[in-house]
Amino acid sequence: MDAHETTCAATKKRNQQSQRQRREFNPKTHSLNKRPVSKPFQRKGDIYVTNKSNFQAQIKQCLETLETEATGEIYLHCLGNAIKRGITLALKLVQESDNGLGYEANTSTIDLTDDLHPLNDEEDFSIQKRKNSCLHIRIFRHSNNLSNKKPQT
Template sequence: MESNAPELGAKPRTKNINSHSGRNQGDGASHRVVRKLPPRAANDRRNIYITSKTDFKAQQKRCKELLNSGVKEIFLHCMGYSITRGLNLALRLIKNSEGALGYTINTSTIQLVDELHPLCDEDDITFRQRNNSALHIRIFSNNLFNIDVPQLPAPPALPKVSQREPPKPQQPKQQHQHPQKANFKKQKAKAAKKQKAKAAKKQKAEAAKKQKAEAKKQKNT
Protein backbone atom coordinates (compact mmCIF):
# COMPACT_ATOMS: atom_id res chain seq x y z
CA MET A 1 0.00 0.00 0.00
CA GLU A 2 2.94 2.33 0.66
CA SER A 3 4.55 1.74 -2.73
CA ASN A 4 3.48 3.21 -6.00
CA ALA A 5 1.91 -0.06 -7.04
CA PRO A 6 -1.75 0.16 -8.01
CA GLU A 7 -4.17 -0.09 -5.10
CA LEU A 8 -6.65 -2.90 -4.66
CA GLY A 9 -9.67 -2.36 -6.82
CA ALA A 10 -7.86 -0.14 -9.29
CA LYS A 11 -8.44 -0.72 -12.92
CA PRO A 12 -5.78 -3.16 -14.22
CA ARG A 13 -3.17 -1.52 -16.40
CA THR A 14 -3.42 -3.41 -19.64
CA LYS A 15 -2.79 -2.42 -23.18
CA ASN A 16 -6.43 -1.80 -23.82
CA ILE A 17 -7.06 0.34 -26.84
CA ASN A 18 -10.02 2.60 -26.13
CA SER A 19 -12.03 1.57 -29.14
CA HIS A 20 -15.42 0.08 -29.67
CA SER A 21 -16.44 -1.66 -32.85
CA GLY A 22 -20.07 -2.07 -33.68
CA ARG A 23 -22.55 -1.96 -36.49
CA ASN A 24 -24.56 1.13 -37.18
CA GLN A 25 -27.90 0.11 -38.70
CA GLY A 26 -26.34 -2.85 -40.50
CA ASP A 27 -23.81 -0.92 -42.58
CA GLY A 28 -20.80 -2.60 -40.91
CA ALA A 29 -19.09 0.70 -39.97
CA SER A 30 -16.85 0.69 -36.87
CA HIS A 31 -16.79 3.47 -34.28
CA ARG A 32 -14.34 5.04 -31.88
CA VAL A 33 -15.71 5.42 -28.35
CA VAL A 34 -15.08 8.71 -26.54
CA ARG A 35 -16.15 8.53 -22.91
CA LYS A 36 -17.40 11.80 -21.50
CA LEU A 37 -16.55 12.88 -17.96
CA PRO A 38 -19.21 11.97 -15.39
CA PRO A 39 -21.23 14.80 -13.83
CA ARG A 40 -19.77 16.25 -10.66
CA ALA A 41 -21.68 17.52 -7.66
CA ALA A 42 -19.35 20.41 -6.86
CA ASN A 43 -15.89 21.65 -7.74
CA ASP A 44 -14.82 23.02 -4.35
CA ARG A 45 -11.78 21.69 -2.52
CA ARG A 46 -13.79 19.55 -0.08
CA ASN A 47 -15.02 17.25 -2.87
CA ILE A 48 -12.29 14.87 -4.01
CA TYR A 49 -12.92 12.68 -7.06
CA ILE A 50 -10.95 9.45 -7.07
CA THR A 51 -10.02 7.73 -10.31
CA SER A 52 -7.71 4.90 -11.22
CA LYS A 53 -5.23 7.33 -12.81
CA THR A 54 -4.58 9.62 -9.83
CA ASP A 55 -1.76 8.93 -7.37
CA PHE A 56 -2.94 7.31 -4.13
CA LYS A 57 -0.31 8.98 -1.91
CA ALA A 58 -0.99 12.39 -3.41
CA GLN A 59 -4.70 12.07 -2.68
CA GLN A 60 -4.00 10.88 0.87
CA LYS A 61 -1.71 13.86 1.48
CA ARG A 62 -4.30 16.23 0.08
CA CYS A 63 -6.99 14.85 2.40
CA LYS A 64 -4.72 15.18 5.45
CA GLU A 65 -3.86 18.76 4.61
CA LEU A 66 -7.52 19.67 4.25
CA LEU A 67 -8.51 18.08 7.57
CA ASN A 68 -5.54 19.63 9.39
CA SER A 69 -6.34 23.08 7.99
CA GLY A 70 -9.63 23.19 9.90
CA VAL A 71 -12.04 21.75 7.34
CA LYS A 72 -14.77 19.92 9.26
CA GLU A 73 -15.61 17.38 6.55
CA ILE A 74 -14.50 16.17 3.13
CA PHE A 75 -16.23 14.01 0.51
CA LEU A 76 -14.63 11.22 -1.52
CA HIS A 77 -16.45 10.37 -4.77
CA CYS A 78 -15.58 7.21 -6.68
CA MET A 79 -17.29 4.86 -9.13
CA GLY A 80 -16.70 1.62 -10.96
CA TYR A 81 -13.18 0.25 -10.55
CA SER A 82 -12.26 3.15 -8.25
CA ILE A 83 -14.74 2.23 -5.48
CA THR A 84 -12.30 -0.09 -3.72
CA ARG A 85 -9.59 2.55 -4.10
CA GLY A 86 -11.80 5.13 -2.42
CA LEU A 87 -12.64 2.76 0.44
CA ASN A 88 -8.95 2.04 1.03
CA LEU A 89 -8.21 5.76 1.14
CA ALA A 90 -11.01 6.43 3.62
CA LEU A 91 -9.96 3.55 5.90
CA ARG A 92 -6.34 4.70 5.79
CA LEU A 93 -7.31 8.22 6.86
CA ILE A 94 -9.55 7.02 9.67
CA LYS A 95 -6.98 4.52 10.96
CA ASN A 96 -4.21 7.12 11.09
CA SER A 97 -6.45 9.64 12.87
CA GLU A 98 -6.67 7.47 16.03
CA GLY A 99 -10.40 8.02 16.47
CA ALA A 100 -10.47 11.71 15.55
CA LEU A 101 -12.35 11.06 12.29
CA GLY A 102 -15.63 9.36 11.43
CA TYR A 103 -17.27 8.45 8.15
CA THR A 104 -20.59 7.76 6.45
CA ILE A 105 -21.17 6.08 3.08
CA ASN A 106 -23.87 6.64 0.47
CA THR A 107 -24.36 4.86 -2.84
CA SER A 108 -25.86 6.08 -6.08
CA THR A 109 -26.14 5.30 -9.77
CA ILE A 110 -24.61 7.73 -12.25
CA GLN A 111 -25.71 7.93 -15.86
CA LEU A 112 -22.77 8.19 -18.28
CA VAL A 113 -22.77 9.23 -21.92
CA ASP A 114 -20.38 7.88 -24.55
CA GLU A 115 -19.81 9.40 -27.96
CA LEU A 116 -19.48 6.99 -30.87
CA HIS A 117 -17.31 8.61 -33.54
CA PRO A 118 -17.46 6.80 -36.89
CA LEU A 119 -14.20 6.00 -38.61
CA CYS A 120 -15.58 7.12 -41.94
CA ASP A 121 -16.81 10.62 -42.65
CA GLU A 122 -20.09 9.48 -44.12
CA ASP A 123 -21.65 8.50 -40.78
CA ASP A 124 -22.70 10.86 -38.01
CA ILE A 125 -21.66 10.86 -34.37
CA THR A 126 -24.02 8.87 -32.18
CA PHE A 127 -24.40 8.70 -28.42
CA ARG A 128 -24.72 5.81 -26.00
CA GLN A 129 -25.97 5.96 -22.42
CA ARG A 130 -24.96 3.58 -19.67
CA ASN A 131 -25.19 3.43 -15.87
CA ASN A 132 -22.40 2.96 -13.37
CA SER A 133 -22.40 2.47 -9.59
CA ALA A 134 -20.90 5.26 -7.48
CA LEU A 135 -19.86 5.60 -3.85
CA HIS A 136 -19.81 8.81 -1.82
CA ILE A 137 -17.79 8.74 1.41
CA ARG A 138 -18.14 11.57 3.92
CA ILE A 139 -15.22 11.89 6.35
CA PHE A 140 -15.80 14.28 9.24
CA SER A 141 -14.04 15.39 12.40
CA ASN A 142 -15.18 14.03 15.78
CA ASN A 143 -13.66 16.96 17.67
CA LEU A 144 -16.12 18.40 20.18
CA PHE A 145 -14.98 21.93 19.37
CA ASN A 146 -16.23 21.51 15.79
CA ILE A 147 -19.80 20.69 16.81
CA ASP A 148 -22.19 23.37 15.66
CA VAL A 149 -24.47 24.35 18.50
CA PRO A 150 -27.88 25.35 17.17
CA GLN A 151 -28.92 28.83 18.05
CA LEU A 152 -31.95 29.09 20.28
CA PRO A 153 -34.85 31.15 19.01
CA ALA A 154 -34.91 34.70 20.25
CA PRO A 155 -37.31 35.31 23.18
CA PRO A 156 -40.47 37.20 22.32
CA ALA A 157 -40.26 40.92 22.80
CA LEU A 158 -41.92 42.20 25.94
CA PRO A 159 -44.63 44.83 25.57
CA LYS A 160 -43.32 48.36 25.96
CA VAL A 161 -44.30 50.07 29.21
CA SER A 162 -45.27 53.66 28.63
CA GLN A 163 -43.39 55.93 31.01
CA ARG A 164 -46.27 58.23 31.77
CA GLU A 165 -46.66 60.24 34.95
CA PRO A 166 -49.23 58.89 37.41
CA PRO A 167 -52.53 60.74 37.23
CA LYS A 168 -52.77 63.59 39.70
CA PRO A 169 -55.55 63.40 42.31
CA GLN A 170 -58.45 65.52 41.27
CA GLN A 171 -59.26 68.31 43.65
CA PRO A 172 -62.91 68.87 44.50
CA LYS A 173 -64.36 71.53 42.34
CA GLN A 174 -65.53 74.64 44.10
CA GLN A 175 -69.14 75.34 43.51
CA HIS A 176 -69.35 78.74 41.91
CA GLN A 177 -72.64 80.42 42.53
CA HIS A 178 -74.30 82.36 39.84
CA PRO A 179 -73.96 86.14 40.41
CA GLN A 180 -77.71 86.72 40.15
CA LYS A 181 -78.40 84.11 42.83
CA ALA A 182 -75.78 85.67 45.09
CA ASN A 183 -77.34 89.16 44.69
CA PHE A 184 -80.78 87.75 45.39
CA LYS A 185 -79.56 86.21 48.64
CA LYS A 186 -77.92 89.46 49.71
CA GLN A 187 -81.09 91.42 49.01
CA LYS A 188 -83.12 88.89 50.90
CA ALA A 189 -80.79 89.14 53.89
CA LYS A 190 -81.04 92.96 53.85
CA ALA A 191 -84.84 92.81 53.72
CA ALA A 192 -84.87 90.44 56.68
CA LYS A 193 -82.69 92.84 58.68
CA LYS A 194 -85.01 95.73 57.84
CA GLN A 195 -88.06 93.77 58.94
CA LYS A 196 -86.37 92.89 62.23
CA ALA A 197 -85.45 96.52 62.77
CA LYS A 198 -89.06 97.63 62.07
CA ALA A 199 -90.41 95.00 64.41
CA ALA A 200 -88.03 96.13 67.14
CA LYS A 201 -89.14 99.78 66.67
CA LYS A 202 -92.81 98.75 66.88
CA GLN A 203 -92.19 96.86 70.07
CA LYS A 204 -90.41 99.86 71.58
CA ALA A 205 -93.20 102.20 70.49
CA GLU A 206 -95.89 99.93 71.95
CA ALA A 207 -93.92 99.59 75.17
CA ALA A 208 -93.65 103.39 75.38
CA LYS A 209 -97.43 103.79 74.82
CA LYS A 210 -98.18 101.30 77.56
CA GLN A 211 -95.92 103.14 79.95
CA LYS A 212 -97.63 106.47 79.12
CA ALA A 213 -101.06 104.94 79.55
CA GLU A 214 -100.16 103.51 82.93
CA ALA A 215 -98.68 106.80 84.00
CA LYS A 216 -101.97 108.62 83.10
CA LYS A 217 -104.03 106.12 85.06
CA GLN A 218 -101.91 106.61 88.10
CA LYS A 219 -102.34 110.40 87.89
CA ASN A 220 -106.10 110.18 87.57
CA THR A 221 -106.35 108.01 90.60
Protein backbone atom coordinates (compact mmCIF):
# COMPACT_ATOMS: atom_id res chain seq x y z
CA MET A 1 0.00 0.00 0.00
CA ASP A 2 1.50 3.36 -1.02
CA ALA A 3 1.30 6.62 0.94
CA HIS A 4 -1.65 7.93 -1.08
CA GLU A 5 -3.76 4.83 -0.39
CA THR A 6 -2.86 5.01 3.31
CA THR A 7 -3.93 8.65 3.47
CA CYS A 8 -7.20 7.92 1.65
CA ALA A 9 -7.96 5.00 3.98
CA ALA A 10 -7.27 7.14 7.06
CA THR A 11 -9.49 9.94 5.75
CA LYS A 12 -12.30 7.50 4.99
CA LYS A 13 -12.04 6.05 8.50
CA ARG A 14 -12.19 9.53 10.09
CA ASN A 15 -15.24 10.44 8.01
CA GLN A 16 -17.01 7.23 9.07
CA GLN A 17 -16.21 7.95 12.74
CA SER A 18 -17.49 11.54 12.51
CA GLN A 19 -20.69 10.31 10.81
CA ARG A 20 -21.18 7.86 13.66
CA GLN A 21 -20.67 10.69 16.16
CA ARG A 22 -23.27 12.80 14.38
CA ARG A 23 -25.73 9.89 14.46
CA GLU A 24 -25.16 9.52 18.21
CA PHE A 25 -26.74 12.89 18.98
CA ASN A 26 -30.37 12.37 19.72
CA PRO A 27 -32.36 15.34 21.05
CA LYS A 28 -34.51 12.93 23.03
CA THR A 29 -31.52 11.61 24.99
CA HIS A 30 -29.00 14.50 24.99
CA SER A 31 -28.96 18.28 25.05
CA LEU A 32 -26.45 20.08 22.86
CA ASN A 33 -24.22 22.72 24.46
CA LYS A 34 -21.94 24.56 22.02
CA ARG A 35 -18.66 25.66 23.60
CA PRO A 36 -17.60 29.27 23.03
CA VAL A 37 -15.17 29.81 20.17
CA SER A 38 -11.67 30.77 21.24
CA LYS A 39 -10.40 34.12 19.97
CA PRO A 40 -6.73 33.54 19.17
CA PHE A 41 -6.18 37.09 17.90
CA GLN A 42 -6.24 39.71 20.66
CA ARG A 43 -4.55 42.73 19.06
CA LYS A 44 -6.07 46.21 19.17
CA GLY A 45 -6.84 46.10 15.46
CA ASP A 46 -8.76 42.80 15.62
CA ILE A 47 -12.54 43.01 15.29
CA TYR A 48 -14.75 39.95 15.55
CA VAL A 49 -17.82 40.22 13.32
CA THR A 50 -21.03 38.59 14.53
CA ASN A 51 -24.61 38.59 13.32
CA LYS A 52 -25.80 39.76 16.74
CA SER A 53 -24.03 43.13 16.70
CA ASN A 54 -25.57 46.25 15.19
CA PHE A 55 -24.16 46.73 11.67
CA GLN A 56 -23.81 50.52 11.99
CA ALA A 57 -22.03 50.08 15.33
CA GLN A 58 -19.58 47.67 13.69
CA ILE A 59 -18.86 50.23 10.94
CA LYS A 60 -18.28 52.91 13.56
CA GLN A 61 -15.97 50.61 15.55
CA CYS A 62 -13.94 49.83 12.40
CA LEU A 63 -13.57 53.50 11.47
CA GLU A 64 -12.55 54.49 15.01
CA THR A 65 -10.00 51.68 15.19
CA LEU A 66 -8.57 52.62 11.78
CA GLU A 67 -8.14 56.23 12.92
CA THR A 68 -6.51 55.38 16.25
CA GLU A 69 -4.20 52.58 15.10
CA ALA A 70 -0.74 53.78 14.04
CA THR A 71 -0.45 50.89 11.58
CA GLY A 72 -3.51 52.05 9.63
CA GLU A 73 -4.97 48.56 9.38
CA ILE A 74 -7.60 46.40 11.02
CA TYR A 75 -8.47 42.71 10.81
CA LEU A 76 -12.05 41.49 10.59
CA HIS A 77 -12.54 37.91 11.79
CA CYS A 78 -15.76 36.18 10.69
CA LEU A 79 -17.01 32.68 11.49
CA GLY A 80 -19.73 30.66 9.75
CA ASN A 81 -22.91 32.67 9.10
CA ALA A 82 -21.13 35.94 9.93
CA ILE A 83 -18.90 35.62 6.83
CA LYS A 84 -21.50 37.31 4.64
CA ARG A 85 -21.79 40.20 7.11
CA GLY A 86 -17.98 40.52 7.29
CA ILE A 87 -17.71 40.78 3.51
CA THR A 88 -20.50 43.36 3.41
CA LEU A 89 -18.79 45.34 6.18
CA ALA A 90 -15.41 45.32 4.43
CA LEU A 91 -16.89 46.38 1.09
CA LYS A 92 -18.92 49.15 2.76
CA LEU A 93 -15.78 50.52 4.47
CA VAL A 94 -13.81 50.50 1.20
CA GLN A 95 -16.70 52.09 -0.71
CA GLU A 96 -17.20 54.89 1.84
CA SER A 97 -13.46 55.67 1.85
CA ASP A 98 -13.47 56.57 -1.88
CA ASN A 99 -10.90 53.83 -2.47
CA GLY A 100 -8.65 55.17 0.30
CA LEU A 101 -8.77 51.69 1.84
CA GLY A 102 -7.78 48.35 0.42
CA TYR A 103 -8.47 44.82 1.60
CA GLU A 104 -7.07 41.29 1.54
CA ALA A 105 -8.98 38.17 2.48
CA ASN A 106 -7.80 34.78 3.77
CA THR A 107 -9.87 31.75 4.64
CA SER A 108 -9.33 29.03 7.20
CA THR A 109 -11.15 26.28 9.02
CA ILE A 110 -11.58 26.08 12.78
CA ASP A 111 -12.31 23.05 14.95
CA LEU A 112 -15.33 23.43 17.23
CA THR A 113 -16.41 21.21 20.10
CA ASP A 114 -19.92 20.65 21.39
CA ASP A 115 -20.84 18.99 24.67
CA LEU A 116 -23.66 16.45 24.66
CA HIS A 117 -25.29 16.40 28.09
CA PRO A 118 -27.51 13.40 28.86
CA LEU A 119 -31.13 14.07 29.70
CA ASN A 120 -31.39 10.90 31.80
CA ASP A 121 -29.03 8.88 33.99
CA GLU A 122 -28.72 5.96 31.57
CA GLU A 123 -26.80 7.98 28.97
CA ASP A 124 -23.18 9.19 29.15
CA PHE A 125 -21.63 12.61 28.61
CA SER A 126 -19.98 12.90 25.22
CA ILE A 127 -18.52 15.48 22.90
CA GLN A 128 -19.03 16.20 19.25
CA LYS A 129 -16.29 17.74 17.12
CA ARG A 130 -17.03 19.70 13.97
CA LYS A 131 -15.39 22.17 11.64
CA ASN A 132 -16.50 25.64 10.55
CA SER A 133 -15.29 28.11 7.94
CA CYS A 134 -13.53 31.34 8.89
CA LEU A 135 -12.73 34.47 6.95
CA HIS A 136 -10.02 36.95 7.96
CA ILE A 137 -10.15 40.29 6.15
CA ARG A 138 -7.29 42.78 6.45
CA ILE A 139 -8.41 46.34 5.74
CA PHE A 140 -5.62 48.84 5.28
CA ARG A 141 -4.98 52.40 4.17
CA HIS A 142 -3.26 52.77 0.83
CA SER A 143 0.33 53.98 1.16
CA ASN A 144 -0.46 57.48 -0.12
CA ASN A 145 -3.10 57.87 2.63
CA LEU A 146 -1.00 56.60 5.55
CA SER A 147 -0.03 60.00 6.83
CA ASN A 148 -2.70 62.44 7.86
CA LYS A 149 -0.43 65.42 7.14
CA LYS A 150 -1.63 67.91 4.57
CA PRO A 151 0.84 68.83 1.83
CA GLN A 152 2.56 72.16 2.36
CA THR A 153 1.97 74.83 -0.27
